[in-house]
Amino acid sequence: AQSVSQHNHHVILSEAASLELGCNYSYGGTVNLFWYVQYPGQHLQLLLKYFSGDPLVKGIKGFEAEFIKSKFSFNLRKPSVQWSDTAEYFCAVNPNTDKLIFGTGTRLQVFP
Amino acid sequence: DTAVSQTPKYLVTQMGNDKSIKCEQNLGHDTMYWYKQDSKKFLKIMFSYNNKELIINETVPNRFSPKSPDKAHLNLHINSLELGDSAVYFCASSQFTDRNYGYTFGSGTRLTVV
Numbered sequence: 001a002q003s004v005s006q007h008n009h010h011v012i013l014s015e016a017a018s019l020e021l022g023c024n025y026s027y028g029g030t031v032n033l034f035w036y037v038q039y040p041g042q043h044l045q046l047l048l049k050y051f052s053g054d055p056l057v058k059g060i061k062g063f064e065a066e067f068i069k070s071k072f073s074f075n076l077r078k079p080s081v082q083w084s085d086t087a088e089y090f091c092a093v094n095p096n097t098d099k100l101i102f103g104t105g106t107r108l109q110v111f112p
Numbered sequence: 113d114t115a116v117s118q119t120p121k122y123l124v125t126q127m128g129n130d131k132s133i134k135c136e137q138n139l140g141h142d143t144m145y146w147y148k149q150d151s152k153k154f155l156k157i158m159f160s161y162n163n164k165e166l167i168i169n170e171t172v173p174n175r176f177s178p179k180s181p182d183k184a185h186l187n188l189h190i191n192s193l194e195l196g197d198s199a200v201y202f203c204a205s206s207q208f209t210d211r212n213y214g215y216t217f218g219s220g221t222r223l224t225v226v
Contacts, residue, residue, distance in 0.1 A: 034214060038153075043202065044217040088153055099145070099168050100204075100215055102155040 006103035021076040023091030032094040033074040039087045116218035124224045133188045135203030144186035149200040
């Protein structure tokens with residue numbers, strides 16, 4: 001079945017540690033890819049998106065993601081996390097239809 | 113100015129009641145959506161409207177009825193509420209011809225059915 005997988009369900013890091021959250025999708029053809037962040041009690045905010053061009057995408061707050069077509073992956077990275085990055089992170093795919101398909105989310109906890 | 117606004121933010125109601133959630137966007141987008149986020153944080157699309165026409169209707173009980181009076185508004189009416197309807201409901205909008213831009217989400221409505 002077509003899906004979006006986020007294998008890391010819960011990640012715990014100390015401040016200044018590096019972060020990589022995995023995202024894999026199973027749709028063929030052209031896809032648009034997104035990472036959203038949801039801070040506690042808040043709505044979803046767009047971190048970054050990829051639709052074409054340079055597969056290394058830079059987003060807000062120092063986040064970046066790399067689209068690797070051969071691996072159907074779009075992993076999110078940050079070289080040095082902060083306590084304020086504690087949130088739920090969602091990978092999402094728009095497989096050229098009119099809806100956004102979300103992964104199950106990764107809960108990130110950063111301790112000072 | 114809030115781009116996508118939902119009301120109410122919180123809604124606590126008893127089983128069997130009928131309730132509505134309203135959503136308005138001032139971005140000039142032509143497509144609006146309702147997503148449901150369950151207790152495990154999983155987000156799933158429920159409905160999508162493009163220029164007031166229903167274009168996506170996922171497997172949602174017919175107790176849920178979306179209504180779009182114009183392309184800036186998409187309301188969600190729920191009849192005969194059940195405990196399992198407790199969730200956070202997010203409204204979102206996008207521009208159909210430019211989905212690359214992404215989707216803008218509202219702040220959510222936390223529905224609790226008791």
